[in-house]
Amino acid sequence: MARSTFELDVRGHLGVREQLALLSLPPQLRRRLLNNVTKRVRTMSRKRIREQRNLDGSPFEARKGDGKGKKKMESGLGKLLQVTSVSADSATLGWRNGLTAWVAAQQHHGVSERRTAAQMRRWNKVPEGLAATDKQAKRLRRLGFKVRQKGKKSLSRPSVAWIQEHVNYAKAGLLIRILSDEKAEGNGAQSWEITLPKRQFLGVSSDRDTSLLVNQVLEQILNSPK
Incomplete structure (x- = not known):
């Protein structure tokens, strides 16, 4: 599976003098350095999302049928x-939820991947606060979303409450795209070929920019009161 994380080892982005300064720091300050740098990368990544731009500054490829009023x-x-x-x-900068990380990898790398109904049903643990919205659940019902519920022999359309209990909002969004054929070509009820263009928002645009960022934060830590 394509990676969906930004991993940082600052040692590859420092000169000899800076590496010696880094080694002189106690573990808690080295940890602070990495945490601060990674949070800055998160801020940069979120800014690209707000501006709908890739790492190289180019605009995100629009969704099929994009128009005014659609969510970024x-x-x-x-x-x-x-x-x-x-x-x-x-x-490491990324996502703790496995499905969310997979969706992010699809979006960032623009790869195609086949998913089956059985795989989708296995992703059913919803962390607190991440359930599908009421609007998503109702749309899934309108699109004909069906599952095999416990105690039933055939597929049936679940209730809004069942969807919110078993489907997180990231998975709901993916299923909506599949069922509405917005960005996926369906080939039957049991599997789908999902194709997404690259929308590369995660990370730093170049090694040079990473080095500048690391050195900036290191200088601040070295000059801050101990």
Whole structure:
């Protein structure tokens, strides 16, 4: 699966003098450095989403049928973007929820991938506060979304309450795109070929910019009161 994280090891972005200064820092300050740099990368990534631009400055490819009044693409991914791990040596920026990370990888890399109904049904653990919205649930019902519910032999259209209990909002958005044929070509009720263009908002545009960012934060930490 395409990666959906930004991973940072600052040692590759420092000169000899700066690396020696880094090694002189206690672990908690090295951790602070990595955490601060990664959070700045998160801010930069969210800014690209607001501006609907890729890492190279080019605009996102529009959705099919885009028009006025539509919600900005990737805004939900940006809100959930967070530092998922940080230590004295490295940090990772990404998403804790597996489905959200997969959707982000699809959007960022623009790859095509086949998904089956069985795989979709396995993604049914909804973290608190991330359930499908009432509007999403009702739209899924209108689009004919069906599942095999416990105790029933055939597929049936679930209630709005069932959808909100078992489907998180990222998965709901993906299913809506599939069922409405907005960005996926259906080939039957049991599997789909999902194709998305690249919309590369995550990370830093170049190694040079990463080095500048790391050195800037390191200088601030070295000059801050201990």
